[in-house]
Amino acid sequence: MSKPFATLSKDYWDFMMERFPTSATFLGDDRFNDCLEELGPKARSWAQRKLFSFQKALQKIKLEDLSSRERIFYQTLALQIQNDLEGFSYSRWQWNLDHLSGVHMYMIQLLEYHPLKTPKNYEDLLERYRQIPRLFDQHMADLKEGMKEGRTAPSVAYDHALRQLDQLSHMTVKEFPLMKPGWRFPKTISKRLQAKFQEKFAEVVQKKVLPAYGKFFQFLKTDYANQARSVVGISAIPQGQKNYDYLARVFTTTDLTPEALHLIGKEELQKNIDELLQIAREVGHTGDLKSFQEKIKADPENHFKSAEELVAHHRASLARMKKMLPKYFGKCPKSALEVKEIDPFKAQSSMAAYYFGPTSDGKRPAIFWMNTLKPTEWSKYSMETLAFHEGIPGHHLQVSLAIEQKDLPKFQRHGRFIAYIEGWAHYAERLSDEMGAYSGPLDRVGMLMDQAWRAIRLVVDTGVHSMGWTRAQALEFMAQTRTAPEMEMNNEIDRYIIWPGQALAYKVGQRAFSELRTFARQKLGSRFDIRKFHDTVLLSGPLPLTILKQIVEQWVGQELEKKKA
Known part of the structure; x- marks a missing residue:
């Protein structure tokens, strides 16, 4: 891979891991295991500046200096950065009250993949717990911004979240989901350390986590009450139809x-x-x-x-x-x-x-x-x-x-x-x-x-x-x-x-795979090999459907050239 593009690719990836530290943990990158995401205007401004700098650096790279495969990756990265930049105008944070993966639930989901094998893993998780009050404060500020602009969550999401938080509010420290790591330890951690961590988790959950969840629950019951929209579609909020057109384009890549x-x-x-x-x-x-x-x-x-x-x-x-x-x-x-x-x-x-x-x-x-x-x-x-x-x-x-x-x-x-x-x-x-x-x-x-x-x-x-x-x-x-x-x-x-x-x-994606397979079979006839087709569409990683089409057409052309030879 050309050095400028390789460097840019690495820098972009490192930025994404720093921006989304829990995603980094999910992917096995442990550099940010003691961090939670930063929300709010300051964090978004930093991310925008970084993305603009990557976009400019990408534009300086000459396509003729890249191999045909690297050009595919170039196109993919360019589209991803463009989508990310356009996403700021979508302002999802203003109404991001999500009972499946919202702030109050994603902390619980974090336990499904945060590693718990070493004392350092447990210390990292405790540090993440200590950041929960800050995370909820930033989240509530974002929701208040949305309230001012008439961009609020649908009432069905509000009702689900309120029910979940009501259940959580009636739990004791021992019952609270985020206390689970305090009861589960690998054999490699000594009994003495286990007892120490149990005390630490109980203290942090009691003094930091439960009050933060309680504060968010009260915010929803008071400040956000009657603010959730009764119309479920996004087109009902200001700029909603424009937002949906963007989302349809991003999710289908068409x-x-x-x-x-x-x-x-x-x-x-x-x-x-x-x-x-x-x-x-x-x-x-x-x-x-x-x-x-x-x-x-x-x-x-x-x-x-x-x-x-x-x-x-x-x-x-x-x-x-x-x-x-x-x-x-x-x-x-x-x-x-x-x-x-x-x-x-x-x-x-x-x-x-x-x-x-x-x-x-x-x-x-x-x-x-x-x-x-x-x-x-x-x-x-x-x-x-x-x-x-x-x-x-x-x-x-x-x-x-x-x-x-x-x-x-x-x-x-x-x-x-x-x-x-x-x-x-x-x-x-x-x-x-x-x-x-x-x-x-x-x-x-x-x-x-x-x-x-x-x-x-x-x-x-x-x-x-x-x-x-x-x-x-x-x-x-x-x-x-x-x-x-x-x-x-x-x-x-x-x-x-x-x-x-x-x-x-x-x-939309299924139709694309099926249509490309039909195209390849028609062009190659008896030379069509289902195993080679599947390898072709799978071994370059996830792609926009337009670029996937380029890869299949390129492969078909190569197979036809072999036939001539």
């Missing part, structure tokens, strides 16, 4: 308008409905799709009896899939994948599952987190496609392979292009069907229901945030084509409300 995305969602949904009805007929059902879904959902045999059975089912699905990978992938990840249960407190408002990638040094394995709070409500036939999405050949395969490519710049290994990341995982659900990985017709129904779900997301997200839909309208549309547990339906729609645009990435 110029598709909300109106176009809405129509694509409806078209894709109808295709999925037709496929589902075909399977329903094959298994002897003569009614409509709604009655078919209700019928299979009502069968007790299609539900789990315990959390243990649910977790075991996922582990078995992933073990079976692992044996199939070599036929479809030239390279497979080395990183281990574990299946774990989401903390019960967090699970109340959580989605069905989510994935945490491994650290690049291999010290922490990848984790497939599963919501087991109400195991009897989850349908067995929906779980294989979930395992293939979150695990292999979905997120785990893609994320781990990218991290393991040491020749890539770090910003490329850990790219943030959601249309690529979620699009791949959604593509992997369909690929698993081609691989013959689904156990039976109902498991294929589960896959198609999830395909339809992502199409619904295009319709609902644009409906809510760009077309004035209410939460009730969104739920009604979702219920027309999907029978799911009430908790799942509510948690899903609330997720779309607090994360505008994120739900657009899945279907």
Whole structure:
């Protein structure tokens, strides 16, 4: 790699790790393990200045001095910096009251990946706890800024956050989630040190953490009461439609308008409905799709009896899939994948599952987190496609392979292009069907229901945030084509409300992977190799979809040249 670009890449990455220290910890970079994020205008001004300096430095680099692969990385970095700079006009901090990953919840989530193996790890975490009052003060100042400008959180997010904080406020020091590290120690830490740390955690939680949470709770109950907006869509706030247009562009890495995305969602949904009805007929059902879904959902045999059975089912699905990978992938990840249960407190408002990638040094394995709070409500036939999405050949395969490519710049290994990341995982659900990985017709129904779900997301997200839909309208549309547990339906729609645009990435990304594969197969004919195609789209890390297209076209051209030779 050219020296100027290599230096810039490293400087940018170091800046990102310093700006987001908990993300650094998540990725296995321990340089900032004793720090929490800085919020507020001073921190944002510093970040803007740094990003502008990186943008100027990037513009000084001559493209002719870069290899063809380095030009790909150059384009990726340029777009990422541009997106970050434009993001300041979005001002998400003004209404960032988020019951899934907001300030009051992300501290609890931090315990899922902050290392706890050495005394230094525990001291670092204690130092982070001491910064919680400062973090909440900055967060409240940002929310007050939003109140002045009429940019406030939706009432559904406010209600969720208030309920969570109310629960936390009634906990003793021993019960409080952030006290958990004070009760869990590796054998390498002596009993004497364990007792010392227990005292320290109890003191910091009592004197620093609980008062900070209590202060934030009171702020929401008093200052923020009646401030949360009743209209759930972002277009209801000042500059909201402009913000949503930006988010749609960032999350899809395309110029598709909300109106176009809405129509694509409806078209894709109808295709999925037709496929589902075909399977329903094959298994002897003569009614409509709604009655078919209700019928299979009502069968007790299609539900789990315990959390243990649910977790075991996922582990078995992933073990079976692992044996199939070599036929479809030239390279497979080395990183281990574990299946774990989401903390019960967090699970109340959580989605069905989510994935945490491994650290690049291999010290922490990848984790497939599963919501087991109400195991009897989850349908067995929906779980294989979930395992293939979150695990292999979905997120785990893609994320781990990218991290393991040491020749890539770090910003490329850990790219943030959601249309690529979620699009791949959604593509992997369909690929698993081609691989013959689904156990039976109902498991294929589960896959198609999830395909339809992502199409619904295009319709609902644009409906809510760009077309004035209410939460009730969104739920009604979702219920027309999907029978799911009430908790799942509510948690899903609330997720779309607090994360505008994120739900657009899945279907748009999947379509891109499928279309590029069709293009490559048509051009190469009998020379098309699915393993080479997958390696081509995976081994450069997460990319904007436009740049992914360039890489596939370049690979196809190289393969055609080989044919001539």
